[in-house]
Amino acid sequence: MIPRLASALMPLMRALDAETAHGLALRALAAGLAGREAGPDDPALATTAFGLSFRNPIGLAAGFDKDAVAVLPLMRLGFGFVEAGTVTPRPQAGNPRPRLFRLEEDRAVINRMGFNNAGLEAYRARLAALPRPLPAVLGANIGVNKEGAEPERDYPALYAALAPFADYVTVNVSSPNTPGFRDLQGEARLAAILDALAAARAGLAKAPPLLVKIAPDLAEDALGPIVETCAARGVAGLIVSNTTVARPETLRSRHRGEAGGLSGAPLFARSTEVLRRCFRLARGRLALVGVGGVATGADAYAKIRAGAALVQIYTAFAYAGPALVPRIKAELAALLRRDGFARVADAVGADAQGG
Template structure:
């Protein structure tokens, strides 16, 4: 099945309960039913970030493949990187269902999954079993258990377990669906976690994922703390707990993190702010509300070296990836950029 055909079937899948549909999509991917994008990437899209080579800057955000069940089939759809997770030290069921909601009128998603998953051991087994070399970069997004967590212990331990089987790890301190997790974005707590990570001498790049709901005043100290502790980059941003007045869906009042188009403006504003603050000392990944080549390009021009998306992929299916790559390459060439890196931050 080619990506365009798989995308044509998306309306049928969306007729199912969102979480059931998501599980079915993962199974279809793991069985190879979504096909692959066999078109070579335009050379203008090749880039480097935190010491790694990316065939293109487009990536799948964490949350889609929590248990690393379909990493290779997802890569074959044309992504330059796939970020699996969030994974927790131990398996946990997450929050009660229903916990995933489509806001069809807004092309958005609300989730309060609660980091359901099979835990780090299964996650590592699946990544270790993948045939190498992989066609794209693989990242691992790390979370904590709802009960019995010790962030200063758990984040370094999971990083050690992933050494040699993931290309980079992300310290997720910004999901709104695990009690107390966002408190870890406080300067003192984040510093303690990053110090513990540094003490374990990680052998791969470490990134931190932040929430779009942080106050502007809190951001400079967090940026400097990350730079001082050798963090490779930041992902800006996670989902939001805000509910813009523009939302039209009757599902809008549901609790959880909102992703999709309403997140684009605030996440891009924060990206631009952090790009200016970091002054080239951090690599930034733009995430939030991206659904087109134009929006991916706007993230790059605002300071992102790489771009991630999730909600748009859930709505449009596999055909979105090659379409965005073609469009992004055309935009870069139109404006005279020879590489993605040349366009990073030109609007910031």
């Protein structure tokens, strides 16, 4: 099944419950039924970030493949990188169903999954079994369990276990679906976690770049301390941003009042503004990954011009399917050329200078 045909079947999938459809999609991907993108990427899309080379800047955000069951098939769809997870030390069931809701009129999704995953042991085994070299960069997204968590212990243990197999590791401290979890973004708590991670990383033969994923709902005066805390402790980049707990008045779907994190088109403006602010605050010390509402090449280009070295998609991919990936890349390459940029890196932060 070629990516275009797989995408043509997406309306049929939307007749199913959202979580059921997602599970079927993952099984189809794992079975190799979505095919692969043919042909090389446009050379203008090749880029580097946090010491890694990417064939293109378009990645799949964490949350789509929580248990790393379809990493290689997803990479073969044309992504420049795939971030699997969030994985926790122990398996956990997550929150009660229903916990995933399509807001089709808004091109959005609300989820309150609650870090449902099969745990570190199964996740690590799948990463270890992947054939190398991989066709794209592999990210591992790590979190902590709802019960019995000790973040200063758990994050370093997760990092050490996955370091041999991941190209980079993301510390998720911004999911809204575990009570109290976003408090880990506070300056003092984040510093303690990052200090513990630094101690663990110092003793490893391979220490992949460390990223931190932040929320779009941070107060204006909280962003600067987070950037400084990360920059001072060896963090290579920020992923901006996770889902939002805000509910724009423009939402039309009957599911708009559901609890959980909102993703998709309504998040684009807010997440892009936070991204722009992070770029100005970081002053080149952190590479930024822009995520939130990206559905077209123009959206990806706007994230890059706001300061993103790389861009991730999720909700639009869930709606449109595999054909979205080559379309975004083609549109992005055309926009770069239109504006006289020979490569992605030349456009990073073009709209965020000063301020």
